[in-house]
Amino acid sequence: MRKVITIGWKDMRLVARDKPSIMVLLGMPVVLILILSMALGNVGKGGSNPLPVAIVDRDHTDVSRQIADALVDRDKLGSLLKAKRTSNAEEARREVRMGDLAAMLEIPKGFGAKLDSGQQGVLRVETDPGQATAAEIFRSVVEALSQRVSAAAVAAQTTSHVIADSKFATSEADGHRYVLAAVDAAVKDELDAVAVTQQGKPTGTGMDFNALDYYGAGMAVMFLNFGAMFGAFALLRERTEETLGRLLTAPVTRVEVLAGKAIGIFAIGLLQFLVLFGFTRLVGGHWGEPLAVILVASAQVVAATGLALALAAVAKTQRAVGGIGPVVIMVMAAAGGSWMPVSQMPDSMRPIHLFTINGWSLDAMLRLQAGAAVDNVLPNVVALLAIGLALFGLGLWRLQWER
Amino acid sequence: MAIVEARGLVKRFGEATAVDGVDLNVEAGEVFGLLGPNGAGKTTTISMMCGLLEPTEGDVVVDGHSIRRESTKVKEALGVVPQEIALYPTLTALENLKFWGRMYGLSGGALDERVAEVLAIAGLEDRAKERIETYSGGMKRPINIAAGMLHRPKVLIMDEPTVGIDPQSRNHILDTARELNDAGMTILYTSHYMEEVEALCDRIAIVDHGKVIAQGTKDELRKLVGDEDVITLAVDRADEGVCATAAAVGGVERATVAAEGELEVLATDASETLAPVIQALTAAGVHVRSVDVREPNLESVFLHLTGKSLRD
Numbered sequence: 042m043r044k045v046i047t048i049g050w051k052d053m054r055l056v057a058r059d060k061p062s063i064m065v066l067l068g069m070p071v072v073l074i075l076i077l078s079m080a081l082g083n084v085g086k087g088g089s090n091p092l093p094v095a096i097v098d099r100d101h102t103d104v105s106r107q108i109a110d111a112l113v114d115r116d117k118l119g120s121l122l123k124a125k126r127t128s129n130a131e132e133a134r135r136e137v138r139m140g141d142l143a144a145m146l147e148i149p150k151g152f153g154a155k156l157d158s159g160q161q162g163v164l165r166v167e168t169d170p171g172q173a174t175a176a177e178i179f180r181s182v183v184e185a186l187s188q189r190v191s192a193a194a195v196a197a198q199t200t201s202h203v204i205a206d207s208k209f210a211t212s213e214a215d216g217h218r219y220v221l222a223a224v225d226a227a228v229k230d231e232l233d234a235v236a237v238t239q240q241g242k243p244t245g246t247g248m249d250f251n252a253l254d255y256y257g258a259g260m261a262v263m264f265l266n267f268g269a270m271f272g273a274f275a276l277l278r279e280r281t282e283e284t285l286g287r288l289l290t291a292p293v294t295r296v297e298v299l300a301g302k303a304i305g306i307f308a309i310g311l312l313q314f315l316v317l318f319g320f321t322r323l324v325g326g327h328w329g330e331p332l333a334v335i336l337v338a339s340a341q342v343v344a345a346t347g348l349a350l351a352l353a354a355v356a357k358t359q360r361a362v363g364g365i366g367p368v369v370i371m372v373m374a375a376a377g378g379s380w381m382p383v384s385q386m387p388d389s390m391r392p393i394h395l396f397t398i399n400g401w402s403l404d405a406m407l408r409l410q411a412g413a414a415v416d417n418v419l420p421n422v423v424a425l426l427a428i429g430l431a432l433f434g435l436g437l438w439r440l441q442w443e444r
Numbered sequence: 445m446a447i448v449e450a451r452g453l454v455k456r457f458g459e460a461t462a463v464d465g466v467d468l469n470v471e472a473g474e475v476f477g478l479l480g481p482n483g484a485g486k487t488t489t490i491s492m493m494c495g496l497l498e499p500t501e502g503d504v505v506v507d508g509h510s511i512r513r514e515s516t517k518v519k520e521a522l523g524v525v526p527q528e529i530a531l532y533p534t535l536t537a538l539e540n541l542k543f544w545g546r547m548y549g550l551s552g553g554a555l556d557e558r559v560a561e562v563l564a565i566a567g568l569e570d571r572a573k574e575r576i577e578t579y580s581g582g583m584k585r586p587i588n589i590a591a592g593m594l595h596r597p598k599v600l601i602m603d604e605p606t607v608g609i610d611p612q613s614r615n616h617i618l619d620t621a622r623e624l625n626d627a628g629m630t631i632l633y634t635s636h637y638m639e640e641v642e643a644l645c646d647r648i649a650i651v652d653h654g655k656v657i658a659q660g661t662k663d664e665l666r667k668l669v670g671d672e673d674v675i676t677l678a679v680d681r682a683d684e685g686v687c688a689t690a691a692a693v694g695g696v697e698r699a700t701v702a703a704e705g706e707l708e709v710l711a712t713d714a715s716e717t718l719a720p721v722i723q724a725l726t727a728a729g730v731h732v733r734s735v736d737v738r739e740p741n742l743e744s745v746f747l748h749l750t751g752k753s754l755r756d
Binding site: 292 | 491516519520531533543546551591
């Protein structure tokens with residue numbers, strides 16, 4: 042066992058002194074996590090980056106002011122919206138087109154009058170196609186608000202007419218006051234509901250997570266597989282640089298050599314994950330129960346270790362691993378959800394993720410981020426270990442020991 | 445007593461036979477040379493001896509242990525210096541030696557002591573903490589050898605250890621091999637450099653096309669081509685008539701055309717025969733440009749046995 046650990050420790054030392062490898066294994070995922078989470082912003086309802094929007098009030102009535110005030114109220118929706126009020130609709134439209142704003146809301150002239158007369162009012166939303174997801178969130182909030190406000194206003198006006206027809210005479214001003222009160226209550230109710238959803242824990246999968254959390258997990262999972270590729274490189278380099286031959290002339294068995302290499306790849310992968318885990322937590326990401334996350338990561342590193350051996354065995358040369366490895370890893374990343382959520386893929390594509398390391402690992406990571414307990418991800422852990430063993434078996438079967 | 449015995453060793457790679465029934469006996473305490481041109485099967489033979497390749501047929505017994513049945517015991521008894529530099533370039537010499545020492549079961553104070561010992565033999569104590577990738581080719585070789593002798597093996601196998609290095613480093617390696625042998629270590633030395641094997645080895649096996657074509661001491665091998673000296677003359681004309689002229693001189697056993705413009709004369713004593721041969725040729729109108737006289741050596745043995753030069 043001492044020799045196995047010595048071989049693993051030596052491999053860790055070699056990687057630690059290989060700056061290009063460190064850049065790929067740690068530098069690249071860190072940069073990609075930052076870029077993707079900043080570029081895609083708040084992809085989920087539970088996101089933490091407020092959407093920049095503009096509110097253009099052309100109506101200038103009490104009702105329109107109530108709605109605009111509520112939307113720019115930072116206490117209520119500050120974590121979801123960064124809304125500014127403007128009277129220049131053209132400028133707001135230009136900012137949306139330029140991507141400076143995710144969306145703009147226009148309250149058209151006559152909106153308040155329509156509600157006062159018991160008709161439905163329509164709020165106009167324009168969105169930036171480049172921020173489709175974020176803009177859709179805003180559109181859905183406004184549509185829900187619009188329907189609720191219209192329904193409340195119609196109800197208030199109807200009530201006012203009923204009262205007017207009764208023995209209790211009411212003035213037109215009273216009717217307007219009822220509408221205002223109903224709109225106020227509806228706006229508060231709707232926005233409270235939005236705020237509660239925003240503050241609550243995410244409960245779904247895929248786009249229900251914010252970009253930092255999602256890509257923190259997605260990139261970590263993908264780059265653990267790149268770690269496997271470097272493991273395959275290291276194994277083949279031992280062969281081409283004759284150190285593998287020298288190892289085999291020492292009183293060390295082939296099983297000990299392979300176990301040492303596997304321990305090295307496993308330890309490097311686990312350290313790599315812990316660094317990425319720590320980094321994403323440091324910049325505000327969420328992972329869920331740490332021990333459960335590390336359990337899933339360990340299972341993935343086992344699978345990645347198997348992948349390393351299989352790559353070394355099938356590709357046979359460093360050059361071939363350099364060609365095949367990235368293709369295998371990027372296809373698994375795309376199909377397994379590292380770049381975009383599996384839930385956003387067409388139905389026909391979704392089952393493919395079950396054949397990838399990324400699919401099983403990322404699914405477990407996202408469940409843990411959503412607050413799932415460890416027993417919820419045990420099937421994923423078992424699947425990853427099974428993939429690892431299968432790949433390890435393939436590697437043992439096909440590995441060429443001699444140069 | 446033989447410390448290494450190879451019996452009927454055969455190695456086939458598909459249809460190709462790299463080693464074809466090699467039998468060798470290496471006696472304890474000697475320097476045994478395996479001489480042959482590149483591709484003769486020397487490295488394949490020693491790869492089977494040290495357990496790197498499994499023999500297709502035959503067996504190797506080292507210090508009483510069969511490589512087929514007790515490979516770990518065999519590996520413990522052997523130290524191997526591969527032909528290529530088998531070290532980790534980004535580790536220091538010290539880190540490399542400690543790693544390889546641990547692979548042979550050394551640890552703690554014993555490991556430190558052995559590492560210091562082999563670094564002293566390599567003459568690189570002051571650069572032990574520098575990475576191998578910063579070493580010149582001539583500096584890497586001694587560390588490559590040092591890694592093979594850390595555990596004080598009973599037999600040290602050195603596979604072409606002087607390939608691609610400068611004469612000074614080559615002399616250092618040959619001196620090291622002699623010193624280790626003087627200290628009691630058996631050395632199995634492979635090379636295609638006849639001069640090295642001739643200078644270093646007590647007994648020699650000549651290998652060609654995967655077979656041992658001759659085996660014995662230097663004198664025993666030289667006797668295979670007789671005791672005659674070889675006189676090689678570069679002439680402006682070499683033909684049957686010129687050969688007959690040379691052969692007619694007293695003390696000349698045989699004269700042949702070795703190559704175009706080259707005459708090879710076998711004589712019982714070159715010091716007495718050379719002058720009369722040149723006089724006879726000059727009298728026959730043959731212009732002699734240069735003369736080379738040599739006693740029978742391993743090169744001529746190889747030439748005699750295979751009809752080709754070691755460097756062909």
